[in-house]
Amino acid sequence: MELSGAQILFECLKREGVDAVFGFPGGAVIDIYDEMPRHPEIKHYLVRHEQGAIHAADGYARATGKVGVCLVTSGPGATNTVTGIANAYMDSIPVVIFTGQVPSPLIGNDAFQEVDIVGITRPCTKHNYLVKDVARLAGVIKEAFYLARTGRPGPVLVDLPKDVIQARTEFKYPRQVRMRSYNPNLTPNAKQVARALEAIHKADRPLFYVGGGVVSSDAHKELTWLAKKLNVPVTATLMGLGSFPGDDPLWLGMLGMHGTYAANRAVQECDLLVAVGARFDDRVTGKLATFAPGAKVIHVDVDPTSIRKNVRVDVPIVADCRETLVALKAQVEAAGGPETLRRKRQQWTETIKAWKIDHPLTYNGADSGEIKPQAVVETIYELTKGEAIITTEVGQNQMWAAQFYNYHKPRTLLTSGGLGTMGYGFPAAIGAQVAFPDTLVIDVAGDGSIQMCIQEMATAMCYNLPVKIVILNNGYLGMVRQWQELFYKKNYCATCMDWAPDFVKLAQAYGAEGYRVTDPAQVRPVLAQAFGNGKPTIVDVVVSREENVYPMVPAGASLHEMLLV
Amino acid sequence: MRHVLSILVENEPGVLSRVAGLFSGRGYNIETLNVGPTLDREVSLMTITTSAPEVVIEQIIKQLRKLVTVIKVVDMNDHMAVEREMMLVKVGAEGEKRAEILRIVDIFRCKVVDVSSDELTIEATGDRGKLEAIIALLQRFGIKEIARTGAVAMKRSMQ
Ligand SMILES: Cc1cc2nc3c(=O)[nH]c(=O)nc-3n(C[C@H](O)[C@H](O)[C@H](O)COP(=O)(O)OP(=O)(O)OC[C@H]3O[C@@H](n4cnc5c(N)ncnc54)[C@H](O)[C@@H]3O)c2cc1C
Ligand SMILES: Cc1ncc(C[n+]2csc(CCOP(=O)(O)OP(=O)(O)O)c2C)c(N)n1
Ligand SMILES: [Mg+2]
Numbered sequence: 001m002e003l004s005g006a007q008i009l010f011e012c013l014k015r016e017g018v019d020a021v022f023g024f025p026g027g028a029v030i031d032i033y034d035e036m037p038r039h040p041e042i043k044h045y046l047v048r049h050e051q052g053a054i055h056a057a058d059g060y061a062r063a064t065g066k067v068g069v070c071l072v073t074s075g076p077g078a079t080n081t082v083t084g085i086a087n088a089y090m091d092s093i094p095v096v097i098f099t100g101q102v103p104s105p106l107i108g109n110d111a112f113q114e115v116d117i118v119g120i121t122r123p124c125t126k127h128n129y130l131v132k133d134v135a136r137l138a139g140v141i142k143e144a145f146y147l148a149r150t151g152r153p154g155p156v157l158v159d160l161p162k163d164v165i166q167a168r169t170e171f172k173y174p175r176q177v178r179m180r181s182y183n184p185n186l187t188p189n190a191k192q193v194a195r196a197l198e199a200i201h202k203a204d205r206p207l208f209y210v211g212g213g214v215v216s217s218d219a220h221k222e223l224t225w226l227a228k229k230l231n232v233p234v235t236a237t238l239m240g241l242g243s244f245p246g247d248d249p250l251w252l253g254m255l256g257m258h259g260t261y262a263a264n265r266a267v268q269e270c271d272l273l274v275a276v277g278a279r280f281d282d283r284v285t286g287k288l289a290t291f292a293p294g295a296k297v298i299h300v301d302v303d304p305t306s307i308r309k310n311v312r313v314d315v316p317i318v319a320d321c322r323e324t325l326v327a328l329k330a331q332v333e334a335a336g337g338p339e340t341l342r343r344k345r346q347q348w349t350e351t352i353k354a355w356k357i358d359h360p361l362t363y364n365g366a367d368s369g370e371i372k373p374q375a376v377v378e379t380i381y382e383l384t385k386g387e388a389i390i391t392t393e394v395g396q397n398q399m400w401a402a403q404f405y406n407y408h409k410p411r412t413l414l415t416s417g418g419l420g421t422m423g424y425g426f427p428a429a430i431g432a433q434v435a436f437p438d439t440l441v442i443d444v445a446g447d448g449s450i451q452m453c454i455q456e457m458a459t460a461m462c463y464n465l466p467v468k469i470v471i472l473n474n475g476y477l478g479m480v481r482q483w484q485e486l487f488y489k490k491n492y493c494a495t496c497m498d499w500a501p502d503f504v505k506l507a508q509a510y511g512a513e514g515y516r517v518t519d520p521a522q523v524r525p526v527l528a529q530a531f532g533n534g535k536p537t538i539v540d541v542v543v544s545r546e547e548n549v550y551p552m553v554p555a556g557a558s559l560h561e562m563l564l565v
Numbered sequence: 566m567r568h569v570l571s572i573l574v575e576n577e578p579g580v581l582s583r584v585a586g587l588f589s590g591r592g593y594n595i596e597t598l599n600v601g602p603t604l605d606r607e608v609s610l611m612t613i614t615t616s617a618p619e620v621v622i623e624q625i626i627k628q629l630r631k632l633v634t635v636i637k638v639v640d641m642n643d644h645m646a647v648e649r650e651m652m653l654v655k656v657g658a659e660g661e662k663r664a665e666i667l668r669i670v671d672i673f674r675c676k677v678v679d680v681s682s683d684e685l686t687i688e689a690t691g692d693r694g695k696l697e698a699i700i701a702l703l704q705r706f707g708i709k710e711i712a713r714t715g716a717v718a719m720k721r722s723m724q
Contacts, residue, residue: 122583123590127633130579147633181575181636305627308620 005134005165006035009098012141013042015173018069020045020060020434022053026073028100028113031165045434045463048455050077052427054084055453057095059428061088062414063389064435065218067148068095074102075113078159079120083421085155086124090418091239092212094153096144097125103163104132118159126154134167139174146177151184152303153216184302188319193327195315196274196298201341203272203296205348206232209255212239212417213277213301213321215410220244222325223276229338231345233352235263237278238402239417246386246406252352253361256284257553258399261359262352264551264559267292269351275299277321280310281418290558300324361403362565363547370544371520373397373472377404379524380442380470383531388440389432391415393425393449395479397472399549401444423452426469430456433465440468440531447473447497457510460536468530469538471503474545482548486563503540513537567596568622569641569648569718572611573603575634583632584611593617593625597650597715608636612717645721651690651714653678654700657707658685669702684709692716 003011009032013021022045025033036044047053050072057068068088072081078099088095102111118130127147129140137160144156200206208227214220214236220243227234227250234244235252244251253260255267267273273295278284285291288310298315299307307316317324332338363374377400380388386406391414392398398415407413414432416424425443433441443450450471460467481495507514513535517526523541530537551562574580581600588595596614603610615625622640629638641648658666663685670677670687673695679686689699693716700708 118579119582122579122586179633182633303631305624305631309624 001171002168003171004031004035004168005137005160006032008134008137008169008171009141009160009165010035010039010042011171012138012173013069014039016067016141016145018042018067021069021071022047022056022060022431023071024050024053024073024077026077026100026113028074028102028162029071029098029160029165031162032071032098032100045430045459047427047459049453050080051084051423052430052453052456052459054081054095054097055087055424055427056431056434056456057097058084058088058093059391059414059431060435061093061095061431062428063411063432065216065411066094067145068093068431069098070095071098072100073113074100074117075115078115078117082120082124083419085121085157087416087419087421087424088155089124089126091416092153092216093155094148095155096148097155097157099157099159100165101130101159101161104161105163107161117157121157124155125157126152128157128159130159131161131164134164134169137164137169138171142174143177143179147182151182185318186302186320186323188300188317188324188327190327192315192317193324193331196317197328197331197335197341199272199296199298199315200230200232200274201343204345205270206272206274207266207270208232208234208274208276209236209267209278210234210240210243210276211237211278214240214243215277217277217320217322218410219277219322219325220410222322222329226325226328226332229332229342231342231349232274233266235259235266237281237284237417238415240278241402241413242407242410245408247408252356254402255559256281257286258403258549258551260361260403261551261562261564262355264553264562265355266352268558268560270295273297275301276325277301279306282310285310286553286557286559286561359564363550364565365544368544369520371517371523371541373474373541373543373547374400374404375520376470376472376523376541376543377401377444379527380444381405383524383528384440384442386412388412388442389414389429389436391425391429391432391441391443393443393445394420394422395446395449395477396474396482396547396549397444397446397449397478399479400472422446422449426450426453426467427456429467429469430460430465433467434463442468442470442531445469445471446478447471447475447500448477451501454506457507457512457536461511466533466535466537470527471538471540472543473500473503473540474543474547475500476545478547479549481546485546485548486552487554503538507536507538510536514540516540516542518542566619566622566642567614567616569646569716570613570615570626570629571639571641571718572613572629572635573637574609574611575636576602576607576609577634580609580634581611583634584613584629587628587632588615591628593621597713599715599717601717612715614716639720641718641720645724646718647721648692648716648718649690650693650696650716651688652696653686653688653712654703654708655684655686655710656703657683657709659683662706666703666706669699673699675699
């Protein structure tokens with residue numbers, strides 16, 4: 001049967017198992033919206049700004065592991081998604097973005113709402129397409145989803161000229177994708193796995209350093225098994241939090257610029273660093289020349305470009321994290337089980353324990369009468385017992401959410417790591433709430449960041465998405481202010497938020513609930529009330545204004561040169 | 566070090582800008598770039614010469630392979646290969662200069678492809694060393710214009 005481009009799009013989405021699309025209409029995609037009501041299986045969420053759509057699709061993808069989908073019109077609709085696309089690209093998140101485009105005969109004519117979005121997003125997508133012929137549409141969509149979720153995941157953009165959406169053709173959905181130029185290697189080389197296992201067994205001071213790849217490949221179970229059986233402590237990047245239980249004795253906390261003392265010391269003193277699905281980002285390594293100076297490095301990553309990009313590697317394994325850890329586990333079992341390979345490493349264990357006890361994550365002034373932002377995050381953890389999905393904005397709020405909440409399960413922290421996009425957390429929370437209507441979803445926010453996508457309050461209200469926004473309101477662009485305090489002689493230029501809305505009234509204006517907390521004693525009861533009220537809610541928590549995030553490795557310093565509380 | 570990379574790419578719009586954008590976006594340099602068709606109509610061959618430390622070359626090759634439209638990347642430095650580039654050079658050739666220029670043309674087995682009363686346009690083919698030598702020798706006659714194709718390369722049959 002012949003279908004229009006718009007009909008083909010919906011048929012393809014169904015076959016890809018898409019149940020939610022975040023979007024915003026316009027002239028170039030009006031035919032798609034015209035077709036939409038005939039496909040109720042696919043629920044459309046009308047956002048209030050296209051940046052909200054792409055972040056929501058991204059949040060949906062991070063929370064579920066499925067591909068997030070976003071649909072916008074040409075020109076400004078498309079350009080409004082660019083920040084969110086770059087955000088998904090930096091954090092390797094699978095999303096497919098459909099953009100409308102002016103009719104093909106007009107492309108290149110500076111037509112109304114024309115923009116070369118394929119050109120603009122080339123460096124921040126895994127791949128992108130301009131569909132020129134409706135006969136190619138189904139094939140392109142199939143490839144787009146395949147590319148987005150396989151190998152190193154990432155955003156894929158599909159640009160749809162209006163005439164292609166309107167044209168008709170026989171619909172056939174390809175059963176598989178065959179691309180001669182794209183074949184990610186997922187299976188690890190058995191010899192390399194054996195070398196890795198031998199190195200782990202021999203090491204006196206081994207350390208797992210795990211990242212977003214463990215989350216995206218669902219390898220947390222294998223990781224946990226291996227770490228426990230082989231007695232190897234674990235640290236994770238911001239993106240890897242949740243891939244190892246946050247209350248296990250082997251857990252060291254996050255490493256890097258705002259990592260724990262124990263994690264950063266362990267990196268500097270280990271003799272074997274087992275990096276799994278982590279990319280040695282500069283926020284993690286600090287000064288490269290002195291990073292993990294005594295360590296042999298094993299690096300598992302599906303993307304060859306991640307390997308040896310920043311640090312030398314002794315045992316590279318280009319493969320999927322999960323497949324590699326499964327293979328490691330199988331070799332452990334084949335070698336006579338964990339009992340034969342487990343080593344006590346008493347000294348290493350004791351040293352780490354001492355670091356943890358001597359320098360835990362902490363803060364001063366718990367009884368100062370001011371609300372400490374860290375305490376707010378601790379309270380959120382206590383109230384939710386780690387069962388919530390936490391999203392964050394960017395800045396100090398994000399770091400405290402990473403430090404003072406124990407993540408036990410993957411996909412429970414959704415945060416903009418690579419791009420550091422203020423305004424990410426709230427729409428991402430909406431995406432997560434769409435995927436998990438019955439889970440408590442909390443955006444730990446800053447007073448600055450939250451104003452960047454606050455318009456999505458209407459979206460949350462409209463679709464009954466009871467997302468909670470907890471603003472750690474310090475009246476500052478706090479993270480930048482912290483840098484100004486520490487490294488720019490307190491020259492607080494342009495970081496004081498001299499004017500802010502009344503967030504309680506703002507919530508109320510949208511029909512949502514709003515609470516303000518100024519008394520430390522009220523933090524717990526108000527948060528409990530907010531989490532139980534079943535409605536979109538803003539909790540504006542007025543916290544100590546000039547609190548800093550510690551530990552901190554100053555930019556360019558070595559990991560062990562931490563500023564402590 | 567200077568490397569010659571042969572890159573087989575899908576012959577589709579935008580592929581050149583994907584490759585060129587990769588180099589500019591990541592701060593790699595392109596010394597020469599040449600693109601042309603191959604036996605397979607759906608595939609084009611790009612030849613890029615670039616100079617960088619070996620670790621950077623490794624990244625460049627990996628990054629190129631990561632592009633979805635790139636089918637294959639061969640680093641010609643890993644193989645015995647023939648490398649050639651063609652150039653056209655327009656030199657001033659008034660009076661007695663002319664005979665001397667023609668001698669150089671002869672020695673380097675170049676060709677004169679255009680003549681006027683005061684200029685000669687010379688076609689030269691060779692590896693980079695040869696072309697540089699020709700340019701150096703012609704310099705003193707006054708080179709007016711140069712057009713170069715950039716290198717192309719092929720693995721030798723016997724490796
Ligand atoms: C204000 C601020 C402060 C920050 N401070 C810190 C900090 O102190 N500590 C910290 O850790 N981060 C911090 N970050 C985050 C940091 O910028 C990086 O985003 C983060 O460190 C990268 O995490 P990752 O290495 O796990 O890589 P990701 O970006 O998650 O990349 C994942 C890696 O795994 C690979 N991969 C993906 N899927 C698979 C698979 N299936 N199999 C195998 N490999 C796979 C990918 O190729 C990639 O190399 C901060 C960010 C901000 C905004
Ligand atoms: C879109 C965007 N613009 C600018 C920045 C730079 N930046 C990083 S953190 C930060 C401060 C954020 O302030 P706020 O949301 O109040 O969080 P706080 O650090 O105070 O918790 C800024 C401006 C950014 N990360 N993203
Ligand atoms: Mg703030």
